[in-house]
Amino acid sequence: MSVLDLTLNNGITIPQLGFGVFQIPPEETAKAVATALEVGYRHIDTAEMYGNEAEVGAAIRASGVPRNEIFVTSKLNNGFHQPDQARAAFQGTLEALDIGYVDLFLIHWPLPTLYGGDYVSTWETLVEFTADGRARSVGVSNFQPDHLDRLAAQTGTVPAVNQIEVHPYFGNEAARKASHDRNILVEAWSPIAQGGVLEDETIVGIAQKYDKTPAQVVLRWHLERGDIIFPKSTHEERMRENFALFDIELSPDDVEAISALDKGEEGRTGPNPDTFAYIPD
Numbered sequence: 170m171s172v173l174d175l176t177l178n179n180g181i182t183i184p185q186l187g188f189g190v191f192q193i194p195p196e197e198t199a200k201a202v203a204t205a206l207e208v209g210y211r212h213i214d215t216a217e218m219y220g221n222e223a224e225v226g227a228a229i230r231a232s233g234v235p236r237n238e239i240f241v242t243s244k245l246n247n248g249f250h251q252p253d254q255a256r257a258a259f260q261g262t263l264e265a266l267d268i269g270y271v272d273l274f275l276i277h278w279p280l281p282t283l284y285g286g287d288y289v290s291t292w293e294t295l296v297e298f299t300a301d302g303r304a305r306s307v308g309v310s311n312f313q314p315d316h317l318d319r320l321a322a323q324t325g326t327v328p329a330v331n332q333i334e335v336h337p338y339f340g341n342e343a344a345r346k347a348s349h350d351r352n353i354l355v356e357a358w359s360p361i362a363q364g365g366v367l368e369d370e371t372i373v374g375i376a377q378k379y380d381k382t383p384a385q386v387v388l389r390w391h392l393e394r395g396d397i398i399f400p401k402s403t404h405e406e407r408m409r410e411n412f413a414l415f416d417i418e419l420s421p422d423d424v425e426a427i428s429a430l431d432k433g434e435e436g437r438t439g440p441n442p443d444t445f446a447y448i449p450d
C-alpha cells in the first residue's frame with residue numbers, strides 16, 4: 170500500500186498524505202522540504218503567511234523530482250481580499266515559489282467580520298486564476314457551513330477543498346459535513362493537534378494494539394475518514410514515522426473510539442473562523 174490519490178470535484182488528483190510547513194523558519198524550510206521529498210512525500214502545503222514559499226520552491230526545483238509529480242498548495246494572506254490585491258498577492262506567490270504554477274490556491278481565512286464579509290468576491294477572484302492554468306485548482310480554508318452556503322448561493326463555482334482544523338479532540342463535524350454535502354474534500358489541519366493528542370490514553374492503547382505510535386494511529390484515523398492531511402515535522406525520523414501509515418488498517422470500532430474523543434468547540438486549538446480577523450503587518 171502507498172499514498173492514495175483522491176480526486177477533487179474538478180477531476181484533478183491530490184495525494185491524500187502530504188507535508189505541511191507552518192512554523193518552519195525560512196532558513197530551515199529548504200532542508201525540511203528536500204528531506205520530505207526524499208522520504209517520499211509528493212504534496213507540500215505552504216502559505217504566504219508562513220513566509221517560506223521561496224524556500225519551498227527552491228527545494229522543489231533542486232530536488233530532481235519532476236514538477237508534475239509534486240502537488241503544491243499555497244494560500245492568499247489575510248491582508249489581500251480585495252480583488253486587485255488578491256491578484257497581486259497571487260502573482261507574488263507564483264514568483265516566490267518559481268515553479269510555474271500552483272496545484273491549489275486557497276482563501277486562507279474567510280474574515281467574515283472584515284471587508285464587509287465579502288469573501289464571495291475574493292472567491293470569484295481566485296476562480297480567475299484557474300483560467301490560464303496558473304492555479305490548477307482553487308479552494309477555501311477555515312470556511313464554516315454558512316460561508317460555504319453563501320458561495321453556493323451567490324456563485325456558480327464550488328471550492329475543490331475546505332482546509333479546516335480537524336483532529337481527535339476537534340472533529341469539526343458540521344464543517345466536514347457541509348463540505349462533503351457539496352462534494353468538497355476536507356483537508357484536516359493540525360492533524361495531531363500539534364502533538365496535543367498523542368498522550369491520550371485511548372489513542373495510546375490503540376497504538377499499542379497495532380504496534381504503531383500514537384501519531385501514526387491518529388494520522389491513519391484521518392486517512393480512513395477520507396480527509397487529506399499534511400503533518401509538519403522538522404525531524405527526519407518523524408517525517409518517516411508520519412509517512413509509514415500503509416501497513417495497518419484500523420477497525421471500524423477503533424475509528425469510532427477515536428472519533429468519540431471529540432470535545433466540540435472546547436477541543437479547538439486554533440482561532441475560530443467566525444471571529445478571526447488577524448491581518449499581518
Ligand SMILES: NC(=O)C1=CN([C@@H]2O[C@H](COP(=O)(O)OP(=O)(O)OC[C@H]3O[C@@H](n4cnc5c(N)ncnc54)[C@H](OP(=O)(O)O)[C@@H]3O)[C@@H](O)[C@H]2O)C=CC1
Binds near residue numbers: 214
Ligand atoms: N489553513 C490553516 O489555517 C492552517 C493550516 N495548517 C497546515 O497544516 C499543517 C499541519 O498542522 P500543524 O499546525 O503544523 O500541526 P501538526 O498537527 O502537523 O503537528 C506538528 C507538531 O507536531 C510535532 N510532530 C510531528 N510529528 C510528530 C510525531 N510523529 N510525534 C510527535 N510529535 C510530532 C512537530 O514537531 P517537530 O517539528 O519538532 O517534529 C510539530 O510540533 C501545517 O504545517 C500547515 O501546512 C496548520 C494550521 C492552520
Ligand SMILES: O=C(O)C(=O)[C@@H](O)[C@H](O)C(=O)CO
Binds near residue numbers: 439440
Ligand atoms: O497556520 C496557518 O495556516 C494559520 O492560519 C495559523 O497560523 C493561524 O493564523 C494561527 O494560528 C494564528 O494564531
